[in-house]
Amino acid sequence: MDYFIELFFSGLTRGSIYALIALGYTMVYGIIGLINFAHGEIYMIGAFTAYIIASVLSIYGFPALSIIILAGFAAAIWASAYGYTVEKIAYKPLRHAPRLSPLISAIGMSIFLQNYVLLAQTSDFLAFPELIPDFDFMEPYADKVGSTDMVIIVTTIVVMIALTFFIKMTRIGKAMRATSQDRTMARLIGINVDKVISVTFVIGSALAAIGGILIASHIGQINFYIGFIAGIKAFTAAVLGGIGSIPGAVLGGFVLGLTESFATGYVSSDYEDVFAFSLLVLILIFKPSGLLGREEVEKV
Amino acid sequence: MMSSLVPLLQETLRSLKVALWFVFLTFPIMVIKVHPLEKSIEWRWQNMIFVGLGTFILSIVARILMDQGKKRRKKRALQHAQKYTLVQTILREPKYLYPLAFATLAFGLVFPWIFSSYQTNIMITALMYVVLGLGLNIVVGLAGLLDLGYVAFYAVGAYSYALLNTHFDLGFWVVLPLGAILAAFFGILLGFPVLRLRGDYLAIVTLGFGEIIRLILENWNEFSQGPSGISNIDRPGFFGIELTLDQSITYLFYLMLLLVVFTIFVVNRLQDSRLGRAWVALREDEIACQAMGIDKTKTKLTAFALGAMWAGMVGVIFAAKTTFINPASFTFLESAIILAIVVIGGMGSVVGVIVGAFVLILLPEYLRALSEYRMLAFGAIMVLVMIYRPQGIISTAKRHIQYKPKPDDKHKKQAADPS
Known part of the structure; x- marks a missing residue:
């Protein structure tokens, strides 16, 4: 039973991270119908920025708490800036091109960003500093769920609630929903669609960056390639929940995280990624619209 | 002012x-x-x-x-009028195209005698990518299905030769068609369930499939000897005669050249066939195609299987060339390079893919100093090509037939008119 609980929490932790990254996929897909292949790379850049800023600050002797906050902010800001720029360069000129074009452009961007970080930084694994301290009140449960795991799960839940609030209540959130329903109509009633798309990319990227810092402090190391696998898994989560649906992405993230955790715990740890990909293939075959997604009807 | x-x-x-x-x-x-x-x-x-x-x-x-x-x-x-560019004119006119093709072929035939075996070896690699590019071109360029796990079929070919050769001592010539068939079989196996999906989902599923194949090869030690790979694979046999290393390189070069010519021939014939035109039509508009009575799934499946077949064949040759394979040769990077060849060369254009393969494989080979920046440049060029020149380096001219009324048509029409 103890082992079960341990696996359960480790699954929740993984799931939270997948959910955070999946939100970026699902929001972008909901608005412009594009799989943003470079999203995993944005997450990787977020983790790298956090690593760099945190290292610089700790060398200059800043206190631990200020390092967490500053590195977190820096990662979110720079990741958003990258997301914004990627959209402007690689996707915006292709808004009316055939479907395959932005997808290939996105793959190109993803390859470019990976190699950019590889060349500018390093190909080695970097040890990520332990940003999250061990809490005293978590002591009795430490063998089942670590403080870092707890922080990850709580952060994810808070971010989800904030995002839901943002999309339901604010003016720009309303504009986002309108744009995702019908872009042409939204433009006709005076919504600045380009701005809405930019905001979507910025928010999605910031969430990915938060995911990046959290998972980097959970696993303890980063390199330029982490965005690739995380990107596919988060995409799996988004599809699992129904791409385009925000609660779906969260649900999908948790389901994927738990599945992976139990499968590696009870079956075999060698095939960790195979489980995720097989799950993706199975959902797409049997329920392409996902758990909470709407059936898509193709119109002429 | x-x-x-x-x-x-x-x-x-x-x-x-x-x-x-x-x-x-x-x-x-x-x-x-x-x-x-x-x-x-x-x-x-x-x-x-x-x-x-x-x-x-x-x-x-x-x-x-x-x-x-x-x-x-x-x-x-x-x-207003559609004009062909210089390259398109050359490619359309047999009187320019045939001499050019023969000159290239003649150059290819004497290549191993002019250049060192080191150069020949590089050329073999380039030719392998030409065939891989042409194979993927069937799937991506003609049928418009974005396959990001193409390298999986390449791996299937390579491993089928490696395993059949080391365990059952089967020769190169037996496995070459066998590897092709196996890869095509895997293509159908993957294609059957997923081809109902829309284009962008397909891209991710194929990507996942490619990774699954690689991970299985890496972890299933009893089957594939895991990350350490399989070594001591036989080079292709030549009527039972023992060849020196240099000779076998030359032999492999001619083999590749033959395969390239064969591939170009088949792809060209396919393009003009009923099937090829169905692919192009399907790429342009699926719903219209279904309305015209084209079997969507079957047409896509053949594209997938035929594309995979070439990858399987090149995989067999790859294993025979290097005599050693391990899963590290079959990462997503490889799929990305092949995709870059097709996209940058020109989707759907045979000459474009050939030029693309030579440029993308040979340039970094000869500009060693820049080879670090190879993938950076590929990524950037892929984005730029999509934005500024979606048709690639060499674009296919859309064939068009113009209706020219005969002079006496007019009279008939007037005669039929009751007024």
Whole structure:
């Protein structure tokens, strides 16, 4: 039973991270119908920025708490800036091109960003500093769920609630929903669609960056390639929940995280990624619209 | 005087803004480098200057190019008539095309006798990518299905030769068709359930499939000997005669050349066939195709299987060439390179893919200093090609037939008219 609980929490932790990254996929897909292949790379850049800023600050002797906050902010800001720029360069000129074009452009961007970080930084694994301290009140449960795991799960839940609030209540959130329903109509009633798309990319990227810092402090190391696998898994989560649906992405993230955790715990740890990909293939075959997604009807 | 100066100033200011934005954007990654062991920071300010100047100049150049492009497009819109570019004319006219093709082939035939075996070896690799590119071109270029796990079929071919050769002592010539069939079989196995999906889902599923194959090869030690790979694979046999290393390279080169010619022939015939035209039609409009009575799933499946078949064949040759394979040769990077060849060369164009393969494989090989930047450049060029030249280096001219009424048609029409 103890082992079960341990696996359960480790699954929740993984799931939270997948959910955070999946939100970026699902929001972008909901608005412009594009799989943003470079999203995993944005997450990787977020983790790298956090690593760099945190290292610089700790060398200059800043206190631990200020390092967490500053590195977190820096990662979110720079990741958003990258997301914004990627959209402007690689996707915006292709808004009316055939479907395959932005997808290939996105793959190109993803390859470019990976190699950019590889060349500018390093190909080695970097040890990520332990940003999250061990809490005293978590002591009795430490063998089942670590403080870092707890922080990850709580952060994810808070971010989800904030995002839901943002999309339901604010003016720009309303504009986002309108744009995702019908872009042409939204433009006709005076919504600045380009701005809405930019905001979507910025928010999605910031969430990915938060995911990046959290998972980097959970696993303890980063390199330029982490965005690739995380990107596919988060995409799996988004599809699992129904791409385009925000609660779906969260649900999908948790389901994927738990599945992976139990499968590696009870079956075999060698095939960790195979489980995720097989799950993706199975959902797409049997329920392409996902758990909470709407059936898509193709119109002429 | 003032009136021309103001826009110029505005343009410069805008480029300056772009440059400043990129300086900010690349600041943490380009400028700061942390050395964790020595606990020291290296500030690379020179990179900041490079980025600033580079983006400033690029932004000005891009703006000038865009202006010119707009003017040219306006002019072309006025001329109205469709014109073939120089390259397209050469490719369409047999009197230019055939001598050119024969000259290239003749050059290929004497290549191993002119150049060293080192050069020949590089050329074999380039030719392998030509075939891989042409195979993927069937799937991506003609049928419009984005396959990101193409390398999986390549792996199937390579491993089927490696395993059949080491365990059952089967020869190269037996496994070559067998590997092709196995790869095609895997293509159908994957294609059957997923081809109902829309294009972008398909891309991810194939990507996942490619990774699954690689992970299985890496972890299933009893089957594939895991990451350490399989070594001592036989080179292709030549009527039972023992060949020296140099001879076997030359032999392999001619084999590849033959395969390339064969592939070009088959792909060309396929393109003009009923099936090939069904692929192109399906790429352009699925719903219209179904309305015309084209079996969507079957047509897509054949594209998938035929594309996979070439990858399987090249995989067998790859295993025979290197005599050693391990899963590291079949990563997503490989799929990305093949996709880049097809996209940059020109989707759907046979000559484009060939040119693309030579440029993308040979350039980094000869510009060793730049080979580090190879993937960086591939990624950037893929984006630029999609934006500025979606048809690639060499575009296919759409075939069009014009209806020319015969002079006496008019009279008939008038005669049929009751008034």
